[in-house]
Amino acid sequence: MREVLGRARRGWLRTHWKVLVAIWLGLSFSGGAIAFVWLHNSDAARMSIAKAESSPALIAQLGRPIETGWFISGNIEVQPGTGHAELSIPISGPKGKGTLYSEARKEAGIWHLLALQYGADGSDDRLDLLADPDTNPAGNSR
Numbered sequence: 604m605r606e607v608l609g610r611a612r613r614g615w616l617r618t619h620w621k622v623l624v625a626i627w628l629g630l631s632f633s634g635g636a637i638a639f640v641w642l643h644n645s646d647a648a649r650m651s652i653a654k655a656e657s658s659p660a661l662i663a664q665l666g667r668p669i670e671t672g673w674f675i676s677g678n679i680e681v682q683p684g685t686g687h688a689e690l691s692i693p694i695s696g697p698k699g700k701g702t703l704y705s706e707a708r709k710e711a712g713i714w715h716l717l718a719l720q721y722g723a724d725g726s727d728d729r730l731d732l733l734a735d736p737d738t739n740p741a742g743n744s745r
Contacts, residue, residue: 645679646714647688651705654719655694658732661721665696677705684712700724703732
């Protein structure tokens with residue numbers, strides 16, 4: 604009974620393995636895309652980007668307009684009233700590009716920036732975007 608027209612029947616998995624691989628790859632890429640979009644549209648990322656775009660020191664270094672890259676990486680943990688986020692956000696402008704490093708905490712339903720620094724590509728120096736310009740005009744820290 605296992606032979607059909609002189610040939611042994613193949614199992615379902617052997618017959619459909621390509622379909623299963625295609626489905627698995629599609630779900631993997633969809634999950635990755637959803638994660639990138641979720642990170643990009645998170646409150647912590649939007650707040651960090653808005654603060655960076657309003658920084659005169661960063662505008663002087665990158666120029667305008669400041670563009671945000673899509674491949675935001677990091678970690679966000681959120682519960683209804685609390686949360687914590689650590690993000691690396693690629694940004695660029697007419698004068699250069701680099702990474703925005705952000706750490707934020709959500710307390711009582713409101714996000715607060717704990718750290719926001721810009722690092723130019725190829726440099727170990729950091730521009731502290733939360734520093735008070737009156738006390739630290741250069742805004743540099745390591």
